[in-house]
Amino acid sequence: MSLLTLVVFAPLLLLPLLPLLCGRPRQWLVPLVALLPVALLLPAQPLALPWILLGSGVAGGGPGAAVVSLVSVFFALALAPWGKGAGLSPRVSACLLLAQAACIAALVATDLMLLLAGFTVASYALLAARLSSGALAPGRLPAIVLLLVPGDLAAFELALLFAKVADNAVTPSVAGAAAVLPGATVIAGFAALAAASRGALLLLVARRPGQLLPTATLVLLVVPTLGWRLGDAAGALSAVLAVAAGAAATAALSRLWPPLAARFTQARERVSWRLLLWQGLDAGAWPGRLAGAERELGSWRFALAGAIVLVLLLLIATFF
Amino acid sequence: MTGQACYAVLGALLFCLSFHALIIAVHPLRRLLAVNVMGSSVFLVFIAGAGPRDPLPQALVITGIVVAVAATALGLNLLLRLAGPAEDDRPSAGQDGS
């Protein structure tokens, strides 16, 4: 059975590269590919994938599957070549497809590892899509990254704590985690921070084509659903609040950032101490004195007088 | 002090004297002479130590003398080669003692 799934899933993994390969003419093919997961995954029952990451699987029914179809429709709409057929550049559509694949992975993952992977890759894919379609305002990108990276680390801590609390040796399952989350305040804190960091992505929503829909889907649809998967209704609500807080924090930060960045970049590299080895030894005055002592040692007077001293020393040594 | 003992002491004294000369002398020829004197002083100590009818020290001393002669010959040859044909061939003053 696992070989069959490998055959089915392998193309899915490579789909994001499709736009790069087929170039602009067959632009209409991309939205169709975006719709593919809806047809593939809806009826599917739970599936174990022991060889992915550290042994994960795909949950069949439940809320995740429903949201998957919504996400696929939104991404297909974003990728469709509206208007005069200009459509998105291959690189942007590739990133968007990657984001969509990651979101779906997060939504249907049975183990926390795959969920975390999807959650992180989706955000970076969206960021890459936005950057490749046009530069951001100065100071905005560092602000986003400054919030995104700690958010990922928070998600990393979240998963670690789940593993310890749910004492499943290596990979905590989502179901197990859901049972534990409400109780542990520390974990809830990390979850909130992770969700908030996704709020930063809202800053990407600009008039650029194909940005509004995917970002909104990720931040406003997928993140709450993950919150729901981990902590039911309370989880979903706190996720939305965290996202809003995150967006506000990033907006404030992007104002403060330019002057801060200017001071940070002049870090110079300290000149490390020169190693006094033979370069130093050779050139300095010190070797001159040593060589002088050696010449003095070489004179007959010193050498043969030294012989006498040696004989006396040996004599004395024999008395004890 | 039996005769033999005083010869031995004389030999030891001669050894120290020639050793001192070897240190003080600057010209290599004087050094070579000092070494010769040192050799004979050692042979004197050897002979002084022998019993009345003991042939061994005599044999050893003769061998010693032969070796000393060979060494002196080699030293003199080196000296001549060093004094050598051209005056400028002498080593620079810095080379102490040779």
Add this chain to the structure above:
Amino acid sequence: MSASSLLPLLVLWPLAGGLLGLLLPRGAGPLLLGVSTGNLALAVALVDALAGAGKVAHSVGGWSTPLGIALRADGLSAVLILVAGAVAPLLALYASAAYAGRELRYFAGLFLLFLGALNGLFIAGDLFNLYVTLELLGLSAVALAALGGGAAALAASLRYLLATITGSLAYLLGVALLYRATGTLDLLQLSGQGPALPGGAVAFALMVAGLLLKAAVFPLHFWLPPAHANASPPVSAALSALAVKAPLYLLLRLWLSTYDGAWPLVAELLAAIGAAGVLWCSLQAVLQRRAKLLVAYSTVAQLGYLLLALALVPAAGAAAYGAFTLLLVSHVLAKAGLFLAVGNLARRAGHDRLDGFERVVQHLPLSASAIALAGVSLMGMPPSGGFNGKWLLLQAAIATGDWWLVAVILVGGLLAAVYIFKLIEHTFGGSDRPDATALPRRMEWAALTLAASAVGVGFLGQPLLRLLGGVP
């Protein structure tokens, strides 16, 4: 041919070859090669004979010991004769390519006399015979050193002559005093009686001082660097590898069998002299600007190591004795290889100033790798014989609890690495001189074989120690 008759042959064969070499007008090269390979064959035969019996003795002319001369060979002398026998043909190969005509004839004669004296010394059974072979060794070494003919070479060899004669005479005076006290000169009969004799201590002091002067150990090393640096490569290789080892072998025999490693303070004193030698001369080697002087100072430094091993033998027993032998054997091979390789580079570059060394590694890759391999052994890097010796020395020092000695050994190793890589580094850079003389391949292969065998000995540690046997 019975084992005991092998011993006189070991002395006669090279001496006859040497005399023949001086007399025959032509054919010195093949004679040199033939006699030295013959000598190697005899050495191997001796090792076989010894493997069975453990000790081989021969009284010359049938006279019994008090009057006659006894020739004795045990594990240590067999190992040393074997190593000297192994180095001799390679030096002969190098010389036959480096010299021609009269110079080759003189080298052949003198080198074979030198070899004969060396063999004689390693198997001599009594003190006076040791004196004679020591003196013969010294004189032939001085003549070899003067072979170069330059003013500097002559001055240096005169200094060498005076120093070596003084050392021998001091040693002879000690022998005389011992003879006055005991009436015999045979090592076997004297073994263990040394300390109790009247005047035994004075004799011991004189003999040790004489031997240290002849072996150019630290305070009395003034004559060695100029002599070895100005001699031609095969000569300085022979001198550095073999000539300075004989007095140390003698010191070991004298101190361990005749005086039975008596006075602990003497051991401390010798260890101190050895340690000072290692540090001072390694430092001097790092400072040298001429390659041959650098290698000569490295010799004196390695002698300091040998003295350290010697000083530890009474306290640490077999470990130090094994260290002494392994260090000696690997130093013989490595130093001979290093001097030949540096000689090649100097002959190619026309001078031996370090910073002027051209990119010879491109034209003389074999010599450059010979330097590297010999350096590996001198630094005591693992695969080499030098490492085995250094390892046993460390074990001995740790066993006797002398931690300052452990520190000296390690710092010595580091300084050795500094001057070896100073040598290697200079062959990696610099400008290139296209018109320099091309070198016959034999010279490079001789250097490389010696250096490679210094590393190869690292894998022969076990059989060598088995051949060596216990502390005498």
Add this chain to the structure above:
Amino acid sequence: MSEHELLPLAVLATSLLPGLVIFFLPEGAVRVRSVLNLAGATVKLVLVAVMLWGVSRGENYAVSYPLLPGLTFSLRADSLALLFVTLSAQLWFLTTIYAIGYLESSPNRARFFGFFSLCVTATVGVAMAGNLITFLLFYELLTLSTYPLVVHRETAAARAAGNRYLAYTIGGGAALLLGTAWLYAETGTLTFTPRGFVDGSGASSPVLAAIFFLLVAGVGVKAALVPLHGWLPRAMVAPAPVSALLHAVAVVKAGAFGIIRIVYDVFGVEYAAELGVTDALAAVAAVTIIYGSLRALAQDDLKRRLAFSTVSQVSYIALGVAIVGPLASIGGIVHLVHQGLMKITLFFCAGNYAETLGLHKVSELDGVGRRMPLTTAAFTVAALGMIGLPPMAGFISKWYLGLGAIEAGATWAVFVLAGSSALNAAYFLPILHRAWFRAPTAAWAPVPAGVRAETALALLLPPVITALLVLLAGVLASVQYSPQEWATLVVRREFYAP
């Protein structure tokens, strides 16, 4: 010499013999040299595969030869050794292809490839050493064979870097020698035994602690622990294949591997924890992680930044080893392989930029993604892996390290990991941003017409393959022969009582 004894020697010979032959080949014999190298590499891969298959079945391959009384030269291909041998065999194969492409017309290639093969022989020897003496032997051989590689360009800077490299590594070698000699004097044996042989040897614990620090200092020089890391950034003057091999596979990993051997097979991690030495090691590792990342932030030269990143990444292994617990050990050991794969990709790409477009500075990398998309894609995969982004290999090792740290109650270690991941992001993301999303400032030579690949194929293929390996090692982490599975096998079989 049964087949089980012959195999380890054969693996060593497959790189030693070509190396020795290459030394004597004339400079011009390029084709013969390349064929020899690649043949040696492939045969080594095949032999290693056979041994992998054998060892997983419980066979053991060992050969020994007495050097001195009480001192034997012994090679033993246990599961830990094979982890490192497989890594170096694979990456040597790829680096050889890369080096052949990279040094197309430069002088002294015979010498380069000769020492290159010797260096790999030493690395494989270090991996398969059965006792501390053999380890020391190959450890010093590694120093000697890498010095000519560092000094290959023969410029003044290269020779200065070579001198500094020697000063550190030979000093380290001396410390290791002293530690080994003292250990032998105290315990009488040096053979690596699972869970250590020092415990019952009756030596007093301060002596054992001193021996531990001597050994770790000796090995730490090559593992670039903080006070001893000075040589690494300066050795960047070496050509790209050398810095790729040195800093991803051979030298740095030999140091880290040494730490693993010392902590697990000489002292045994429980006894070491009792002695209290593992806490010191963990502290040094943590300091190195943070220090390396901080210094990497300030470097404008691309290779120096990668070098400092290596300094910090290798200490993950030391951290994993220092934390007592199977999970942290798995994390540490598997990071040995993952870091090797990721770092060699980064250096290959840096080499490509330098060789094709002459870019050395990070500030010059604007818009390089357009001109060399494949190389930059490989660089991105590896960089994201270094940061620890989930699907890549880096995440797997950081996950295990984090898990191990929490399991052992060392929560400070989790924050060190998190902090260093943030710092990694801080010095890798700007490079990616410049490469992909900035318009190219410098006017590079456009891709020559008709040439499909952005640079020579020999330069392009290795980074792409290793980037793929990074991805596969992460995504397919629990497949049977993946590094992570093998590390679990090692930890379960060797380090902790079943």
